[in-house]
Amino acid sequence: MESANVLKGACIIGQSGGPTAVINASAYGAIRAGLDAECITKVYGAANGIKGVLDDKLYIMDEEDPAELKLLLNTPSSELGSCRYKMKDPDVDDTDYKRILEIFKKYDVRYFFYNGGNDSMDTCNKISKYCQKVGYDCRVMGIPKTIDNDLFGTDHCPGFASAAKYIATSCMEISKDATVYDTAQITVVEIMGRHAGWLAGAAALATAFGAGPDLVYLPEVDFDMDKFFADVDKIYATKNKVLIAVSEGIHYADGRFVSEAETSATDGFGHAQLGGLAVKLAEALKAHTGAKVRGIELSLLQRCASHLASATDRAEAELAGRTAVEAAVSGKTDYMVAFDCDRTNGKYTCATKLLPLSDVANYEKKVPMEWINAERNGVTQEFIDYALPLIQGEPEYPTESSLPRYAKLKKVIAK
Amino acid sequence: MESANVLKGACIIGQSGGPTAVINASAYGAIRAGLDAECITKVYGAANGIKGVLDDKLYIMDEEDPAELKLLLNTPSSELGSCRYKMKDPDVDDTDYKRILEIFKKYDVRYFFYNGGNDSMDTCNKISKYCQKVGYDCRVMGIPKTIDNDLFGTDHCPGFASAAKYIATSCMEISKDATVYDTAQITVVEIMGRHAGWLAGAAALATAFGAGPDLVYLPEVDFDMDKFFADVDKIYATKNKVLIAVSEGIHYADGRFVSEAETSATDGFGHAQLGGLAVKLAEALKAHTGAKVRGIELSLLQRCASHLASATDRAEAELAGRTAVEAAVSGKTDYMVAFDCDRTNGKYTCATKLLPLSDVANYEKKVPMEWINAERNGVTQEFIDYALPLIQGEPEYPTESSLPRYAKLKKVIAK
Numbered sequence: 001m002e003s004a005n006v007l008k009g010a011c012i013i014g015q016s017g018g019p020t021a022v023i024n025a026s027a028y029g030a031i032r033a034g035l036d037a038e039c040i041t042k043v044y045g046a047a048n049g050i051k052g053v054l055d056d057k058l059y060i061m062d063e064e065d066p067a068e069l070k071l072l073l074n075t076p077s078s079e080l081g082s083c084r085y086k087m088k089d090p091d092v093d094d095t096d097y098k099r100i101l102e103i104f105k106k107y108d109v110r111y112f113f114y115n116g117g118n119d120s121m122d123t124c125n126k127i128s129k130y131c132q133k134v135g136y137d138c139r140v141m142g143i144p145k146t147i148d149n150d151l152f153g154t155d156h157c158p159g160f161a162s163a164a165k166y167i168a169t170s171c172m173e174i175s176k177d178a179t180v181y182d183t184a185q186i187t188v189v190e191i192m193g194r195h196a197g198w199l200a201g202a203a204a205l206a207t208a209f210g211a212g213p214d215l216v217y218l219p220e221v222d223f224d225m226d227k228f229f230a231d232v233d234k235i236y237a238t239k240n241k242v243l244i245a246v247s248e249g250i251h252y253a254d255g256r257f258v259s260e261a262e263t264s265a266t267d268g269f270g271h272a273q274l275g276g277l278a279v280k281l282a283e284a285l286k287a288h289t290g291a292k293v294r295g296i297e298l299s300l301l302q303r304c305a306s307h308l309a310s311a312t313d314r315a316e317a318e319l320a321g322r323t324a325v326e327a328a329v330s331g332k333t334d335y336m337v338a339f340d341c342d343r344t345n346g347k348y349t350c351a352t353k354l355l356p357l358s359d360v361a362n363y364e365k366k367v368p369m370e371w372i373n374a375e376r377n378g379v380t381q382e383f384i385d386y387a388l389p390l391i392q393g394e395p396e397y398p399t400e401s402s403l404p405r406y407a408k409l410k411k412v413i414a415k
Numbered sequence: 416m417e418s419a420n421v422l423k424g425a426c427i428i429g430q431s432g433g434p435t436a437v438i439n440a441s442a443y444g445a446i447r448a449g450l451d452a453e454c455i456t457k458v459y460g461a462a463n464g465i466k467g468v469l470d471d472k473l474y475i476m477d478e479e480d481p482a483e484l485k486l487l488l489n490t491p492s493s494e495l496g497s498c499r500y501k502m503k504d505p506d507v508d509d510t511d512y513k514r515i516l517e518i519f520k521k522y523d524v525r526y527f528f529y530n531g532g533n534d535s536m537d538t539c540n541k542i543s544k545y546c547q548k549v550g551y552d553c554r555v556m557g558i559p560k561t562i563d564n565d566l567f568g569t570d571h572c573p574g575f576a577s578a579a580k581y582i583a584t585s586c587m588e589i590s591k592d593a594t595v596y597d598t599a600q601i602t603v604v605e606i607m608g609r610h611a612g613w614l615a616g617a618a619a620l621a622t623a624f625g626a627g628p629d630l631v632y633l634p635e636v637d638f639d640m641d642k643f644f645a646d647v648d649k650i651y652a653t654k655n656k657v658l659i660a661v662s663e664g665i666h667y668a669d670g671r672f673v674s675e676a677e678t679s680a681t682d683g684f685g686h687a688q689l690g691g692l693a694v695k696l697a698e699a700l701k702a703h704t705g706a707k708v709r710g711i712e713l714s715l716l717q718r719c720a721s722h723l724a725s726a727t728d729r730a731e732a733e734l735a736g737r738t739a740v741e742a743a744v745s746g747k748t749d750y751m752v753a754f755d756c757d758r759t760n761g762k763y764t765c766a767t768k769l770l771p772l773s774d775v776a777n778y779e780k781k782v783p784m785e786w787i788n789a790e791r792n793g794v795t796q797e798f799i800d801y802a803l804p805l806i807q808g809e810p811e812y813p814t815e816s817s818l819p820r821y822a823k824l825k826k827v828i829a830k
Binding site for chain 1: 434462463466490491492493494496497498499580583584585587588589591592593594595596597620621624625626691694709711712714715716718719720721722723725803806807808809814815816817818819820821823
């Protein structure tokens with residue numbers, strides 16, 4: 001997966017999957033490195049990820065004002081646009097691959113950088129293999145991104161830490177607000193993470209600093225409503241306020257998501273309800289305890305709150321983008337940039353490494369069971385020690401009249 | 416309402432009603448001024464507002480570490496605890512008033528400061544009148560607080576601006592996130608404000624800076640579902656993304672809250688739903704347009720996000736607390752501290768003034784109809800010009816491992 005020769009040509013950078021607070025920092029790292037690389041003749045941004053390639057909709061990044069480009073560092077979501085597009089197996093249907101090759105040839109694209117999660121690494125891998133099969137010389141690199149933090153082989157994923165910081169800070173604020181009256185109050189906060197509990201676990205950072213959830217439920221553990229009620233009763237008996245963080249992905253032992261499960265009299269749900277898991281569990285606890293309840297869904301904000309990003313996360317996201325381009329320019333292909341971190345003696349360092357794309361695609365990394373407490377309603381100190389270094393630092397964010405000033409790109413479309 | 420003599424004695428400071436991001440800044444302003452005033456012999460904080468007085472649960476503020484006290488400036492919610500307690504008419508039942516007088520006498524309380532909204536000003540007024548009636552010399556001052564911004568006679572209320580800034584910033588972030596895919600998407604954001612639309616209107620600050628809601632609905636205007644659909648259709652036809660901000664208090668012409676109204680086939684609600692107004696409207700729009708929809712409730716965070724407070728708001732909140740104490744010490748009683756502001760030529764200044772308590776209690780200030788646009792789905796430039804100066808400035812907030820460091824008070828209870 002290395003070629004010594006200098007490869008001259010254009011590059012495409014694409015963003016894929018759900019937004020994060022720092023995915024644009026990775027884009028900036030890659031775009032800037034692409035513009036600075038001598039062998040890269042042109043830097044294109046794909047509109048809405050791979051769909052922009054298929055639709056021949058590429059933005060010319062060389063046309064952008066450098067100062068505006070730099071504002072990508074503090075612009076949330078995916079500024080080039082994103083997509084959720086699953087590539088077919090090229091052996092079954094190679095229509096898309098032929099089209100991609102056509103576009104690559106049209107713009108002399110010799111570098112392809114794709115920023116996303118599991119599915120995006122799979123897309124990267126398939127495109128690269130196809131190019132190799134047809135003998136088209138193109139270096140393909142994956143740049144990791146996901147708030148879910150479930151990518152294999154890397155210490156963590158860019159995007160996770162900023163979401164974790166938002167969740168922990170918000171839980172601290174909610175814990176102050178939800179305990180202000182002397183009356184009984186139970187509050188349930190719903191956190192993203194369908195299959196892995198990294199984000200829900202991050203709520204415990206708030207507790208570690210004195211004001212956070214009493215109970216945290218991760219999707220790594222089968223959910224049991226009776227056990228849940230017993231957990232809550234225990235806290236409720238000692239203080240009449242309970243704050244609970246739950247992953248949206250909690251499920252019963254038979255696999256049914258609690259958010260989608262049929263309601264029954266035994267679990268306290270009187271009737272079918274929409275409005276999310278937090279409200280559902282809050283209503284069940286109201287029926288069970290009689291307390292005043294509130295369900296709060298952190299919703300989109302946990303993944304796009306760039307005003308509360310982690311400076312560490314932002315710097316690492318940019319580094320990942322830059323590293324992908326520099327590695328490709330130096331001859332590497334078919335890798336995803338990953339992080340190797342050291343936390344020995346409380347000192348955190350983060351170095352990049354390269355993982356073969358074929359090793360990372362479509363494998364989900366979950367929270368290790370030994371980082372979940374014995375009662376299965378919280379995380380251990382190991383989890384805190386893992387996550388805390390990642391959320392460090394408040395990055396500068398430019399404002400205009402005290403509101404965020406985001407990048408305003410021209411997005412000139414290539415003909 | 417002025418007495419020239421020096422009144423020596425203790426003071427009580429109480430917090431009431433819903434929390435805000437800066438109500439503790441007002442408490443700090445008052446507590447610090449109380450500790451610094453020669454004639455004030457002791458500063459007590461009432462646990463859970465007037466309930467703490469009735470229950471003889473007062474914290475001795477003189478015992479607190481000054482540095483910890485100062486951290487109240489960036490601690491959200493009401494650190495002394497709050498209550499929602501409506502005082503009876505003393506002519507009907509004076510039990511509470513007798514008890515309050517007993518406690519005032521027990522601790523030689525000669526100053527009473529109460530920080531809250533409409534109901535709290537009413538409480539202030541009643542206690543003061545009762546003290547006067549029974550000939551007990553006590554100076555009573557109200558300190559305004561409410562994110563709803565609906566207090567009469569003041570340019571604005573401490574707490575509003577920080578909530579407004581949170582709402583505007585969050586709407587900017589949501590607008591970036593909710594437009595990331597090239598597929599149709601309608602997003603509804605639900606904002607606090609049961610009777611007044613100040614907070615919903617603040618969402619338009621985001622739009623004024625390039626990334627905010629297309630449509631804003633305030634409770635000052637009767638809601639009409641057909642008109643709403645027509646508004647959305649218009650935006651949806653030109654771009655396939657619509658972002659809508661709604662006040663939780665929007666209601667039909669007959670007074671029924673949209674959030675609570677019976678559902679019907681005509682308004683697109685197929686069946687009864689819990690989970691809030693945002694989800695309800697989103698589902699109605701899904702049925703109407705077929706687009707992907709999402710309902711987001713900003714919930715408690717809009718009132719307790721001290722990490723995103725307005726520096727202007729925080730400074731003014733502290734000023735209001737300090738002014739109340741200084742005015743009382745100088746002989747004033749029966750007033751609420753209010754703000755007189757000047758925005759001439761884009762230069763904002765804010766001065767305090769005193770309003771008779773009897774004038775402010777129980778009157779709600781709404782958004783003027785001339786600040787709502789002709790289409791009744793947004794606000795005018797006048798609204799923006801009014802609100803923008805209030806959200807200015809990012810206050811310092813101390814952190815510990817990059818998470819907020821809140822005040823840790825000893826809360827020594829007076830015997």
